[in-house]
Amino acid sequence: MTKFIVPKEIFHGLGTLENLKEVKGSKAVIVIGGNSVKNNGVLEKAQNFLAEANIKSAVFAGVEADPSIETVLKGAEFFTQEQPDIVIGLGGCSAIDAAKAMWVFYEYPESTLEELAAPFAVKTMRNKAIFVAIPSTSGTGTEITGLSVITDRKKGTKYPIVSHELTPDVAIIDGELCASxxxxxxxxxxxxxxxxxxxxxxxxxxxxxxxxxxxxxxxxxxxxxxxxxxxxxxxxxxxxxxxxxxxxxxxxxxxxxxxxxxxxxxxxxxxxxxxxxxxxxxxxxxxxxxxxxxxxxxxxxxxxxxxxxxxxxxxxxxxxxxxxxxxxxxxxxxxxxxxxxxxxxxxxxxxxxxxxxxxxxxxxxxxxxxxxxxxxxxxxxxx
Ligand SMILES: NC(=O)c1ccc[n+]([C@@H]2O[C@H](COP(=O)([O-])OP(=O)(O)OC[C@H]3O[C@@H](n4cnc5c(N)ncnc54)[C@H](O)[C@@H]3O)[C@@H](O)[C@H]2O)c1
Ligand SMILES: [Zn+2]
Incomplete structure (x- = not known):
């Protein structure tokens, strides 16, 4: 038997960011990297679309390239405080991968990175939130993959967390986000x-x-x-x-x-x-x-x-x-x-x-x- 797994919903085409309005839930946390999605107006647009759908949103900003475990744990703490039922990774793959790992620690706070890096160690997700991925780089395909790459800088190691549980529920592939x-x-x-x-x-x-x-x-x-x-x-x-x-x-x-x-x-x-x-x-x-x-x-x-x-x-x-x-x-x-x-x-x-x-x-x-x-x-x- 061979299985083919991809997100349940993939919106693709120019302007499809607007389809955020179709996501079901009441509170979103949006995870972003540096300032690119602020400077190009994408973050504001995303928050406005969510507001039109009566979805409140909070932003976790500052995910660095090759995100660290410290950033992931900080983000998970923010999730616990905000209690989202939608997690949105918006930006380059670093922001989306960090959001995926924060989501795991939000659902399973007792996890450790070493444990999660064992093949298919991630337990059943979606007890607290669903995951929406909106990439602004055209490369890694993280909006589709059951993969998140997190770095432990103290050990100098990159940990891939691999599980189809991490495959996003919704992916939005809007080329307008890439112009910058x-x-x-x-x-x-x-x-x-x-x-x-x-x-x-x-x-x-x-x-x-x-x-x-x-x-x-x-x-x-x-x-x-x-x-x-x-x-x-x-x-x-x-x-x-x-x-x-x-x-x-x-x-x-x-x-x-x-x-x-x-x-x-x-x-x-x-x-x-x-x-x-x-x-x-x-x-x-x-x-x-x-x-x-x-x-x-x-x-x-x-x-x-x-x-x-x-x-x-x-x-x-x-x-x-x-x-x-x-x-x-x-x-x-x-x-x-x-x-x-x-x-x-x-x-x-x-x-x-x-x-x-x-x-x-x-x-x-x-x-x-x-x-x-x-x-x-x-x-x-x-x-
Ligand atoms: N999850 C996966 O499936 C998977 C696969 C391969 C690699 N990775 C990981 O992905 C990471 C690299 O991701 P990446 O290549 O998307 O780069 P990135 O997310 O690190 O972004 C690179 C730089 O481009 C900027 N940027 C992103 N989008 C922009 C835009 N639209 N306009 C202006 N600036 C923008 C970012 O702020 C950053 O400075 C690495 O950590 C790598 O290990 C993950
Ligand atoms: Zn690659």
Whole structure:
């Protein structure tokens, strides 16, 4: 049996923020990051739509990028004080992921982050509130996924909380919210969405349902990312990228990801390489590596009228370069001495990362290490 899980309601299209009026409840807490949703007027609009539906709202502001457990616990305390029956994560994935974790601690105050990070440890949710996700970046797909990534800065560890209980009840995919995204955030997050589509498409548990969504999302990214980066106010491209991110999220929350993510998680945690940028640097060589055991990249090459996995790898490199993202880890700025000192640890941790389990080709330590080194140098692998 294979199950396909996504939110119950997904509103998508320009102006769909207004559909907040259809959410059922009486009191909402809206969790936001910095000031972007205040400055672009989105927070005020959201609160006005809720007020029209007789839903009171309170705001928890100040979630930082890569949200910490301290912020999550502060937010949960705020929830306890406000007693919402609707939790709304509004903003980048950091704000939405923090809101998901605050929601868990609101429902189960006795939880600990370590416990929750065990696979499927989250108990039955929705005893106190439902969850609405409204993303303002087009990348991670958190509005769809049963995943929240929280950082314990004291331990220097990122904890993924994974459970379909965390899949939002309502997702609102309104491209208007993305117009204010800076160019580099648009590029990095858009390339992250591309990597979700590509990794889900070749996952070793891929199926027809997810293939259709993954392939559709990849096609949208190739047709729209450059315009979204170059013309921030082009709302059609913004909506297309928002849809792409959401569709790729639907695919990967059901069939998972591969070693682009296993390897990217390590360079993100160790060297601070932005997630989408790391993925874009790693993707062409991982495509070459996996292409030895799957012919599915040929379908993806066909989206742009080509036929081989190598041509698809080159299409990915070209899109990365055109959107202004570094071509190698050396070019990104990782110091060579530090790289050499940490390469074995990165490799060991990438092998242990849960995403490695779903990669179509099972890698060895030496193979991961050689892929890392080629991506550091900016060369192509041939094994
Ligand atoms: N839950 C998941 O499924 C999942 C998957 C992959 C990664 N992650 C996590 O997601 C986080 C990264 O999320 P992200 O890439 O969305 O970035 P982010 O939420 O950290 O936002 C990046 C920056 O862009 C700003 N920003 C966001 N939207 C904006 C807008 N419309 N206009 C202007 N500025 C805006 C934010 O304030 C922030 O400074 C990481 O913590 C990563 O570990 C989660
Ligand atoms: Zn990703």
């Amino acid at each position: 995204m800076p160019k580099h955030v648009t590029a990095n997050t858009g390339l992250d969405a591309l990597s979700h589509g590509v990794e889900a498409y070749v996952s070793n548990i891929a199926d027809r349902y997810n293939d259709a969504l993954a392939k559709g999302s990849i096609d949208l990214v190739f047709k729209n990312l450059i315009t979204a980066v170059e013309e921030p106010n082009n709302l059609e491209s913004r909506q297309a990228m928002h849809d792409a991110s959401c569709m790729a999220g639907m695919a990967f929350t059901n069939v998972w990801l591969g070693i682009v993510h296993s390897m990217s998680h390590q360079i993100g945690g160790t060297f601070g390489v932005p997630h989408g940028c790391g993925n874009a640097i790693l993707m062409p060589n991982v495509i070459r590596f996996n292409a030895k055991v799957t012919d599915k990249y040929e379908d993806l090459a066909a989206l742009s009228g080509k036929s081989t996995a190598e041509e698809f790898a080159q299409d990915v490199s070209e899109l990365r370069a055109t959107t202004g993202v570094a071509g190698s880890l050396k070019e990104y700025g990782i110091d060579e001495k530090e790289w050499n000192a940490k390469l074995d640890t990165l490799t060991e941790n990438a092998l242990k990362d849960p995403c490695t389990l779903f990669n179509p080709r099972k890698p060895t330590f030496d193979e991961i290490k050689a892929i890392y080194q080629a991506c550091y140098d900016g060369t192509a692998i041939s094994f």
